[in-house]
Amino acid sequence: MTTVLETNRLTKVFKDFWGRPKHKALDALSITINPGEVFGLLGPNGSGKTTTFKLLLGLIFPTEGTATILGRPPTDVTVKSRIGFLPEESYLYRWLNADETLDFFGRLFNLDRATRRKRADQLIEQFGLGHARKRQIREYSKGMMRRVGFCQTLINDPEFVILDEPTSGLDPISSRQIKDLILDLKKRGKTVLLSSHLLADVQQVCDRICILHQGQTKEYGPVRDILVRRDSVQMTFKDLSEGARLKIEELAKAEGAHLVKSENMLETLEDVFLRTVQESGDGLTYRKPAGGAPKENP
């Protein structure tokens, strides 16, 4: 199986005005991403996530090492027609409206007028921007700008989607929508590379991750392999009586196990928030993506 992305000791050293090394932002990153995989790049601020994205997209040139995306180097212009990129912030043309913005990016992908129009309509509807599509982007809230950013990322129905902090600046509803969108993209066979500070989000959607710190790879592998604690077991029961619980605890003790924690299961705050908001009936609704990114015409 051909890899979607492969880096081999990818290194970036930023230099000062006189060309002297100033800061090693990325140190010998070697990763591969397979087709249909959701891959997470994690790390604190300044760990080299955004530098990696810039290298992979040909925005900056590596000091050492190589990278290939869909079998081609990042500087190859043609390969970018198969990629969708969402930057960390919405770097959009603020004087254009959503329709014009998507039309412009569609033109850059050489899409014909009908396809541009159809995809823009689908994406605008999917991301709930229909009411504001004719307003200039400078009048948008941060979350709305982010959603336009998503629309432009998917306008070319990309094979490989690169998302830099996809949920940053989004409210919980939109954030959940994005997570579902990522899973939907995966379901449709797309490959996703994302970075995020929100570790719970990453855990939910990613198959494999790479943790960077100060430009160096600290962890790399399947999420489950990295998170699993072989010396601890967690069991979740529904409708377990107090008596039955005590019996299980005693049995475990008799078998030499040490009880660390025994408590009722908690819902996530996100689940509670979404349920509360939807039940309030004030129009704020969470919609699961219907088919994710627009599909090609048959």
Next chain:
Amino acid sequence: MISGALIRLFARGARAASAPGAAGAMAVSPRRVWAIARMTLLEASRRKVFAILALFAIALLSSTAFFPSVEPAGRLRLMEVWALRAASLFTAIVALFISGSSLPSDFEEKRIYMLVTKPVSKATIFLGKLLGLSLLLAIFVATMGMVTMLFIRGVQLLSGPSFPSMVARERLSDGQFEALRPASLSDASDEKRSYVTADTAGALVWRFTGLRRADFGDQIGLEGRFSVGSPTDQFRASGSIILEARASGGTHRVEQFLNTNEEKDWSIPAALLGPDGTLDIFFRCGDGDGFLGASRRDLALYLKPGLFEFAFARGLVLLFLQSMTVLSLTLMASAMLSAPLSILLGVLLYVVGSAYGYVKDGTRDIDRSLQELQQGKKSPSAPEEIPPWFLQFSSTVSKAVLRIVPDFDHFDFSKWLLKDKAVSGRDLAIAVGHAVPPVLVLGVLGMLVLAFKDFG
């Protein structure tokens, strides 16, 4: 700072150029160029850049405040001068500021990320910007021209018959030229000019062929400029000359007194012109001890005046071409420098291009001084405190600058308009010849600079 930027750029460039797929950075896609150009125009219109045109219209209207102090006959000139200066200034502002800030603002606000991550080469991005800004400039110049014409025609309508007629005569200056029995005058000689004297009964002759009677009115207008003097009197700078026009329809002769290098007009009956369309013009010395000198382009015929608006539009093309050279340089510079530095470079081009003639004359003086110093003479034109090495350096730099910078005199519309002359097709071709090469070179340079730039 500029050299530092260039060194870093080329250091990066060498690395980037060796990367596989780097050749694609220079591949240009016309559809994407158009998409970026269109977006550049659209964004400029949303930013209300065209509001500058309203300021231009107000500036034009304000010229009417001076009407009471100007005779009706001079009002056309006042409006023309006002409109040309304002158009020139506003076009310069637009060319400098829009082109100087377009790419840097894309870099600063990181919008460039959204372009470079799409299947768009950096060369395409640069060309798209160049095309979009050029169209913006063209719209500006065209609109300013239309506003000017509407304004002048409006004033003409309200002023009645006292308003001077709006004339733009087109010149023909491509006659074959030769000097019959030329004289060699060591003192008066200029390498580009031919001289004849009364002693040798020589004549300066221009032959115009392919003329059509319908292109002229009753008279054929002539304009000439001559060196007139005497080989025996170096202080004489005037004299009498004899014009003789010969065509298949007859001969016309007239004698005229004129000063050296004075532009003089003559008229000859158009009826002289026969069906063969050939007209020979002879100029001879009218004084027994005089000389007469001219070059090929010192005599021009005038065609029948055409539509003023058409002539005015041709003049605006000159203004557009001049601004394009500035726009290209500023945009190219902005691919590697900050907006203020790029704009400063554009301003420098304006200054040097406008002072081209002075720089050229100054360089010639420096060379003469150097020559005199090499011959051991004391140069009257070079102060003693300036060392020869500095003169040499100055001469070398000036020559290099003159080679790079176009002479903005070729784009000067006012020298035609204010003398009721139209910009001829030849003038237009000369201006295009001076504008297109630098625009092309700067365009390619800009594409290369952007191709090897990283956006870290």
